[in-house]
Amino acid sequence: MPLNKNIHKVMIIGSGPIVIGQAAEFDYAGNQACKALKAQGLEVVLVNSNPATLMTDHVMADEIYLEPLNVETLQRIIEKEKPDSLLSTLGGQTGLTLSMELAKSGFLESHGVQLLGARPLTIDKAEDRQMFKDTMEEIGEPCIPSKVVTDYDDALDFAKNKIGFPVIIRPAFTLGGTGGGIAYNEKEFDEIAHNGLHRSPIHQILVEKCISGWKEVEFEVMRDHAGNVLTVCSMENFDPVGVHTGDSIVIAPTVTLADKEYQMLRSAALNIISALEIEGGCNCQFALNPETFEYAVIEVNPRVSRSSALASKATGYPIAKVAALIAVGYNLDEIPNFVTGKTKACFEPVLDYVVVKVPKFPFEKFVYAARKLGTQMKATGEVMAIGQNFEEAILKAIRGAELGVKDLNLAVFAKENEEKIRERVGKCTDQRIFAIYQALKRKIMSVDEIHEVTKIDEWFLYKLENIAEAEKKAVENSAPTVHAPMLYTPASFKMVDTCAGEFSAESPYFYSTTGGENEAEKFLEGLEKEGKRSKKGTIIVLGSGPIRIGQGIEFDYASVQCVWSLKKLGYEVAIINNNPETVSTDFDTADRLYFEPLTPVDVMNVIKVEKPVGVVVAFGGQTAIKLTKYLDGQGIRILGTSADGIDLAEDRERFEELCERLHVNRPKGQTVFTEVEALEAAARLTYPVLMRPSYVLGGQNMIIARTNADIKEYMKIILAQGITNPVLIDKYMEGTELEVDCICDGEDVLIPGIMEHVERTGIHSGDSIAVYPAWNFTDEMTKTVVEKSRDMALALGTQGLVNIQWLFYNGQLNIIEANPRSSRTVPYLSKVTGIPMVELATRAMLGEKVRDMGYGTGLYRKPDYYAVKVPVFSFEKLMDVDTHLGPEMKSTGEVLGIAKTREEAIFKGMVAAGWKMIHPALAKKGEPTGVLFSVRKSDRPELPALAKKYSDLGFTLYATEGNADTIERSGMKVKRVNKVHENYSENVMTLLESGKICYVVSTSAKGRDPSSESVRLRRLAVEHDIDCLTAIDTANALADSLSGKFTDLNTTLVDINKLLH
Secondary structure (H helix, E strand, C coil): CCCCCCCCEEEEECCCCCECCECCHHHHHHHHHHHHHHHCCCEEEEECCCCCCCCCCCCCCCEEECCCCCHHHHHHHHHHHCCCEEECCCCHHHHHHHHHHHHHCCHHHHCCCEEECCCHHHHHHHHCHHHHHHHHHHCCCCECCEEEECCHHHHHHHHHHHHCCCEEEEECCCCCCCCCEEECCHHHHHHHHHHHHHHCCCCCEEEEECCECEEEEEEEEEECCCCCEEEEEEEEECCCCCCCCCCCCEEECCCCCCHHHHHHHHHHHHHHHHHHCCCEEEEEEEEECCCCCCEEEEEEECCCCHHHHHHHHHHCCCHHHHHHHHHCCCCHHHCECCCCCCCECCCCCECCCEEEEEEECCCCCCCCCCCECCCCCCCCEEEEEEECCHHHHHHHHHHHCCCCCCCCCCHHHHCCCHHHHHHHHCCCECCHHHHHHHHHHCCCCCHHHHHHHHCCCHHHHHHHHHHHHHHHHHHHHCCCCCCCCCCCCCCEEEECCCECCCCCCCCCEEEEECCCCCHHHHHHHHHHHCCCCCCCCEEEEECCCCCECCECCHHHHHHHHHHHHHHHCCCEEEEEECCCCCCCCCCCCCCEEEECCCCHHHHHHHHHHHCCCEEECCCCHHHHHCCHHHHHHCCCCEECCCHHHHHHHHCHHHHHHHHHHCCCECCCEEEECCHHHHHHHHHHHCCCEEEEECCCCCCCCCEEECCHHHHHHHHHHHHHCCCCCCEEEEECCCCEEEEEEEEECCCCEEECCEEEECCCCCCCHHHCCEEECCCCCCHHHHHHHHHHHHHHHHHCCCCEEEEEEEEEECCEEEEEEEECCCCCCHHHHHHHHCCCHHHHHHHHHCCCCHHHCCCCCEECCCCCCEEEEEEECCCCCCCCCCCCCCCCCCCCEEEEEEECCHHHHHHHHHHHCCCCCCCCCCCCCCCCCEEEEECCHHHHHHHHHHHHHHHHCCCEEEEEHHHHHHHHHCCCCCEEECCCCCCCCCCHHHHHHCCCEEEEEECCCCCCCCCCHHHHHHHHHHHCCCEEECCHHHHHHHHHHHCCCCCCCCCCCCEHHHHCC
16 A cells, blocks of 8 residues: 555654663654655654754754643644644654543544554553453463552552562553562562552553563564564563563574474564554564473563664664554555665565674762662663674674673673672672673583573573683683783674675675675775765764763764765765664665774774775764774874864863963862872862862763762772772862853854853753853853853864863853863754754864854854753662762753743753643642752752742742751741651651652752662652752752743744744
């Protein structure tokens, strides 16, 4: 069936900000869908609140609304834009849940909008736990013994008296297993079940018999309107059931199943997608008993899932693109195979290689976070590697995951005794594979013993043993070196072709191997013969590796924009990256894709084949920048700012000399190696001081120390990590922070805009609310910032982009840092100014003059609107992590609010970020209207003015003793609350549990330690879904925003494509 003639204008709902459980995979999926639909001549309306992604780039859709993702806003956009269809299955759980609400309320039908991809009944059958169980029983597919409940007592009765502990709790309609977990006893059950019922939007949980120890297997399947079904990819987890699939190492295709097991699960997956009548992609998860042929369906996602991106990259079959085309009326036999160009999309990909996905966790940022893995996802990103066998692929993935290791030898574990290694093997953490490797290599435990303890399939364990044996042989045969020699060294390249070599691929997508014919060289020779090479030569762009806190999807946006710009300028472009979730690793983004780790060895292997005229490192974040010195040393031409310029910005002493030369002020500081030196330095500088290791990403391991005790705690943590670089210690200045991105050609500078942070310095720029344009400065101050930014950009020899962070303290401008690369703010600033920053920076790198680019030089014109970036956190996923914001970055994503006034833009941004924005005058019946104040002594002088704002808005004020005294002295009414040690039965904790509080304002002199009362208070706020503000400035901004009495029904709707024209 060709394109449905009733479809002309399609609305796509994006997945919103990046959070743990819903990351860049959905940006990739939405991107593919937008491209596919626009290629069909359809008008596309996109709604997504995330400014950091390619999906919200102006070329992706005809109308783009960077608006909060909620029902009220979507209804208003539908009334304004009048789409005839809504595509629900590409925006992750967020898009699916919102589509369901719009469909069930009758709104879509009454406005003539048809739901594409999955019908409401289909979605319900997969998402509603009881309907899912009933459907599986009807079609004879086995489920794990379970019960759907909406009441705690009912849940406990089933767990205790019917199935027994341990049990798994799965809330309905949540993402990444939020609110779920395994309960081994009644105490754990009490906590998880209550939390799960609270987190589920329909207050429903599934209580399920725990079958941890079975294998977990996934199938990505497709179906069209005619009922044609196929499996795109089978995948299996390295870890048994009990670890969220997003947190497990995953292997594709399945490698440990007998043919009978594979066919049985494949048939079940096809049976399920047919019974649910899904049109498009679907993800089926199974548990398989390794001892028998017994299996059970864990869950079904009737949409493009987190694993779809991995499956697409592993097979070369673009699931989201095909799903979008099916949604608008095509059948599988009418859609081409985009890789070979010869076959159709109604084939099942065949792989003649092994793919391994390794997750990336944020634990190095959160010293106190528990590393234990379970059914609630904790990973922020992932890497993928392709090899001819498991050994090659796992080593490549580990090497590319930026874990500080070159192979499976984790230095700390290598030094530990046998007893400690046995203990580690028994604990399910993100580092368990390294303990298993030590146990096998040192013959501490046998394969059978490890299998007995971990239930990891023996096949994987024997493969790890092979690696240990290969390492032993390599060590024996090599000269005595400090490190173990590299195993399975990349030497040649093979091409991914989806058909196990039966048809050659048209889209060159390569992975390295240890030998054999070099298919990349052969491909390039073919182009040469056909006269298809560019006269200008090839440029290699380095991607940014796995997504993690401090280096998110913004860098993928920049890498792809760079690729597009270079292609436009007539160069051939090859990209190197190993992140399967992103657009940069889509097979048709660059001319050639190398799915490889971003390490010196792997990058040089590509350079040898491609022989580029230059390499671009400026858009791949710290991952790419770290390779600059090495590549420069190999004589490779670095395009843009030189290796020396980058070192000048990163080397503290050189940078200090530069600042002196330019008469640029910066906070006084010094470097220390020991606790004694740190204490002496703090005494000289006077408290508070800022402490951080040199060469960091995202403010990692950074704190503000206010006492000697803080310094001792910090140095203990740092020294325990065996950090060899010095620790930097600076005088902490609490001023107004600004951020500037400059495009520079070595002579002139263009500054698209100045962003001002709502919070004073001391909160990481990624975690602060940023306002464009800056609102708080005199013309004189602005002039100083522009002049000093220009001087700094030129002195660093910038060719391309540089990001500079400034602070005004007592009227004087000080520099915080300069990064001569693309920054986190580039996508957001590009979208709200209309300046294609990456394209201009790319042209400047290649020698074009900024003044000839059509945007002028100096500071670009100020707009008549405000754009506010608001950070988004994933605290509900990371237990034990303090939510108090500081110099160490904690946010996983961001959203944008655009409006005529700053207050309205902040309101829209905070709504999009998930703040409830409760106002007493507008509160719904039963909504709490209490505000609890518990701020540190140094913040109390500012407390009366802040409390008055909330009091005037009609909130009931609550405060702990010292805070209450301060508020009362200013003549306001306040209810006093005990701290826990003052009264065990009535205190701050019981107040939060009472349901009277909607905002907590909590600042402490020091946080982090999970046992301290202030940290426990903030954690309890997270668990009860109460908005918690940890900076006075954020609390002031919230109150100012609420005073405007905005709601989701009266804010301005902004199409950014119209805003700029």
